Amino acid sequence: MTTDQSAPSTANGTATAAATGANATQRFASDKQVEAQTPPERVSLLAGEVLSAIHDTIARHEVTYDEYNALKAWLIKVGEDGEWPLFLDVWVEHAVEEVAGKAREGSKGTIEGPFYVPGAPTFEVEGTLPMRDDEQGTPLLFQGQVTSVDGTPLAGAVVDIWHADSDGYYSQFAPDIQEWNLRGVVTADEEGRFHVHTMRPAPYQIPTDGSCGALIRAAGWHPWRPAHLHLKVSAEGHQTVTTQLYFPGDAHNDDDVASAVKPELMMDPQDVDGGVQVTYDFALAKSGS
Ligand code: MBD
Ligand code: FE
DSSP states (O other): OTTOOSOOBOSSOBOOHHHHHHHHHHHHHHHOOOOOOOOHHHHHHHHHHHHHHHHHHHHHTTOOHHHHHHHHHHHHHHHHTTOHHHHHHHHTHHHHHHHHHTTOOSSOOOOOOSOOOSOOOEEESEEEOOOOTTOOSOEEEEEEEEEETTSOBOTTOEEEEEEOOTTSOOTTTSTTSOTTTTEEEEEOOTTSEEEEEEEOOOOEEOOSSSHHHHHHHHHTOOOEEOOEEEEEEEOTTBOOEEEEEEOTTOTTTTSOTTOOOOGGGBOOOEEETTEEEEEOOEEEOBTTO
């Protein structure tokens, strides 16, 4: 399935770009508090520079009316498909994350992407992510310790984890997958240690049947992200790290469509009886530092 360019058909639905996009758009609207408190001088500066960059590109490459109208039609289509969350998180978020994370000590972060859902089922110290009785794939034990940047173990640190299944699909964004499949929140023990049993995710292909797919085809790009785990690691008095972790050897570690791979985020999976085991420790910066 992961090498197939088409969306999967299932009994009750298809993971179309429009369906995935509509879910992502709705989630963004309901989960993120977007406060428009940016002062007018800053809006004018930023909007002005972005527009100037567009004008410069048009002048430098002598963009035609046909090309302008193709862009206009495409932008309209991105909205109709609900693919603004996907487009922005794939092609823009990494630059924002780079700025946000550059001065923070401790574990590296990377982009959140469009598929986080707050409020997943919780468990203490060691547990298994919600999964189907016949969940496919290789069993993965993901474990580690959360400390402060000075090495102090952070008792009761919280690790929120979400990832795709072995076909590359996310619950709540593809049809026919139970609500919290492969999503969970684990609270660490007194030493900041946690253990999460799950299934190894597959590489992820962004939907190719919508406007983002159309851009990829028109430009001769590819739609792939390497297989990854998404995490938010938090602890009292510390800054939350939003990150992703990757598997060495994945074909797309070097050309992630979302530009979100960093060398520090490579895991070191060990083959164990019946699956793989990964130990990855997190160091959190203190709040206000
Ligand atoms: C993903 O799973 C993802 O992590 C990002 C960043 C964009 C699209 C899909
Ligand atoms: Fe993802």
